[in-house]
Amino acid sequence: MADFAQAFARRTRLRRGEELKTILAGSPPGVLSMTGGLPNPETFPTEEVDEIARRLVRDDPAVALQYTPTPGLDSTREYLADRQEQLQGRRPQRDELIVTSGGMECIALMCQALLDPGDPVVAEAPSYLGALMAFGAAEAQVVAIDMDDDGLVVDALAERLADGLRPKFVYTIPEYQNPTGLTLSLERRHALVDLARRYGILIFEDVAYRELSFDGTSMPTLWSLAPDVVLQAGTFSKSLFPGIRLGWASGPREVVEELAAAKLNTDQCAGGLGQRMLEEYGRAGGFERNLPAARALYASHWAALSVALEQHMPAGSTWTEPAGGFLTWLTLPDGLDVLELRPAALRAGVAYVAGPPFYVGDGGQSSMRLSFSHRTEPELATAAQRLGAVAREALVSRPAPAP
Numbered sequence: 036m037a038d039f040a041q042a043f044a045r046r047t048r049l050r051r052g053e054e055l056k057t058i059l060a061g062s063p064p065g066v067l068s069m070t071g072g073l074p075n076p077e078t079f080p081t082e083e084v085d086e087i088a089r090r091l092v093r094d095d096p097a098v099a100l101q102y103t104p105t106p107g108l109d110s111t112r113e114y115l116a117d118r119q120e121q122l123q124g125r126r127p128q129r130d131e132l133i134v135t136s137g138g139m140e141c142i143a144l145m146c147q148a149l150l151d152p153g154d155p156v157v158a159e160a161p162s163y164l165g166a167l168m169a170f171g172a173a174e175a176q177v178v179a180i181d182m183d184d185d186g187l188v189v190d191a192l193a194e195r196l197a198d199g200l201r202p203k204f205v206y207t208i209p210e211y212q213n214p215t216g217l218t219l220s221l222e223r224r225h226a227l228v229d230l231a232r233r234y235g236i237l238i239f240e241d242v243a244y245r246e247l248s249f250d251g252t253s254m255p256t257l258w259s260l261a262p263d264v265v266l267q268a269g270t271f272s273k274s275l276f277p278g279i280r281l282g283w284a285s286g287p288r289e290v291v292e293e294l295a296a297a298k299l300n301t302d303q304c305a306g307g308l309g310q311r312m313l314e315e316y317g318r319a320g321g322f323e324r325n326l327p328a329a330r331a332l333y334a335s336h337w338a339a340l341s342v343a344l345e346q347h348m349p350a351g352s353t354w355t356e357p358a359g360g361f362l363t364w365l366t367l368p369d370g371l372d373v374l375e376l377r378p379a380a381l382r383a384g385v386a387y388v389a390g391p392p393f394y395v396g397d398g399g400q401s402s403m404r405l406s407f408s409h410r411t412e413p414e415l416a417t418a419a420q421r422l423g424a425v426a427r428e429a430l431v432s433r434p435a436p437a438p
């Protein structure tokens with residue numbers, strides 16, 4: 036028998052994919068899973084999309100079903116630039132924006148375009164697993180900077196930069212961060228872009244959840260504050276649906292050009308049908324029509340989970356208070372270990388994502404990521420009840436500390 040494992044690249048051993056596979060695989064029957072950061076299908080505008088898709092296939096097949104230019108269709112880029120101007124108060128020039136096949140592709144392109152093995156990059160601790168995996172596969176050296184309730188601790192980054200750290204970029208998710216649900220404060224946004232300018236460092240801003248604030252408000256993006264030092268990655272996976280893999284990259288021209296060149300080595304172009312659908316949907320006011328209901332749904336789900344956590348979690352448990360998005364970060368008391376607890380949780384019928392994989396070093400042993408986006412509110416209440424029971428049981432049955 037051939038042993039193909041010998042042929043696998045060194046980078047395959049650097050992956051941290053087990054947790055991600057668990058998230059994407061779903062959970063056994065009877066288990067209420069709060070793992071995936073998936074949008075709720077109730078928010079999918081199926082009738083509108085059905086009409087648009089049929090119309091495009093009938094009337095515009097030569098564009099919608101064809102390959103597209105690597106940076107994206109001109110009309111889609113024009114729409115994205117209009118949208119950026121409308122939502123962020125600043126318009127990218129033509130060569131400052133490309134269409135990507137989702138947010139994750141933009142992360143992969145950034146790795147291809149900027150990272151040589153051993154290059155330092157900064158990420159929040161904890162950070163998005165997909166990004167950490169991509170940085171790992173690029174053999175980057177990830178420097179983790181802590182977060183607190185106001186997001187990335189920019190002063191801690193300032194200290195590292197003053198000590199001589201020169202990362203290729205600083206990866207940050209300013210709104211409703213994955214995995215913590217936390218948001219970077221306005222003061223820190225200004226401080227961060229000031230630092231980037233002072234040291235000539237690129238900020239890599241991931242705005243995956245930005246349009247899903249619970250109350251419809253938002254702070255200025257880092258890119259809108261400092262388009263000279265910020266590369267923004269956006270995605271329509273959360274605000275529309277992930278069934279068309281579509282996003283954007285906007286930022287300094289020379290970086291965007293390099294991303295477009297790197298895209299020749301990935302899929303060469305994002306799908307034309309998705310680009311045209313997005314454009315038609317957006318131009319017809321789809322986002323304005325449907326996003327308010329999506330925001331209200333996620334706000335209501337969070338309210339339901341938050342009440343249930345309050346009711347069921349043992350004293351000493353803490354969790355973050357997201358102002359939008361899909362996620363909260365829960366920490367159990369007394370150093371309970373979430374990996375050790377997982378089999379009992381699954382037996383009790385509840386699943387979560389364990390904290391440690393979201394860290395490059397140690398961390399997250401007592402923390403877990405909970406997603407409230409795609410379960411119903413009664414399910415979230417039951418899930419919290421099960422989780423609380425498991426945590427209480429672990430607290431009473433654990434061995435007493437040595438005298």
Ligand SMILES: Cc1ncc(COP(=O)(O)O)c(C=O)c1O
Pocket residue numbers: 072136137138139140163165208213241243270271272277281282
């Ligand atoms: C912070 C963050 N960035 C990027 C992505 C990937 O987005 P996409 O599905 O568009 O590739 C996700 C998906 O969960 C995410 O949470």
